[in-house]
Amino acid sequence: MTKPLAIVQPRPSRLSAKLRRAIELRxxxxxxxxxxCAEAGISPQGWYKAMKRPAVRDHLEEVQRRFVAEVDANRGLIKAQALQVALELMLHAKSESIRARMAEFLASDGKAPQVSVNIDARQGGGYEYRRPGQRxxxxxxxxxxxxxE
Known part of the structure; x- marks a missing residue:
């Protein structure tokens, strides 16, 4: 009687705690x-050697994705806190110019005023260097x- 083949699950990657800590810090x-690497307790050569392994690169990408997701999730909270600080400045700042700026900032829905820059690229070359003796x-x-004619 033959045994059915068991499906082999891929082995979880074995990353050292020091390498995981170095990736988190990075x-x-x-x-x-x-x-x-210095704070985590591994050598930079160990970092570069580990980065050659696909499992380590996958872990690095996973940590990066998780970090970006956390930052995006906190963006709304941070924006609300910034608007609260702007309101406090508008109401209680001693400088009238700061209160006016905060009023403009809050009236524009929290967006800073855009600066208009006009660059005229039709002008000539400006200065030219002529070497001594050059015609x-x-x-x-x-x-x-x-x-x-």
Whole structure:
């Protein structure tokens, strides 16, 4: 009698706690690789060697996705807190200009005023450097005459 083949589940990746900590520090706190490795207790060479493994890269991507999702979830709360601070400044600031700015800020639904910048790119080159002894050639166009030659 033959036994049915069991479905083999992939083995969970075995990442050390130090490597996991270094990845967390790198992603969530924006540390450099050297700083994250130093605090976690691994060498930078160990980091680079571990990053060659697909399981480690997958874990890094998972931590990054989780971090971005947490930041997006907190965005509404942070925006509400910022609007509350702006309201406090508008009501209780000693400077009249700060109160006026906060009133404009809150009236524009929490968006900063846009700055209009006009750049005229049709102007000539501005300064030109001429080396000593260099000749400058100016080309002049001949006027177009209406008489045939």
């Amino acid at each position: 992603v969530t706190e924006g540390r450099t690789i050297a700083d994250a 400058v050639v100016e080309i002049e166009e001949e006027p177009i005459s209406s008489e045939p």
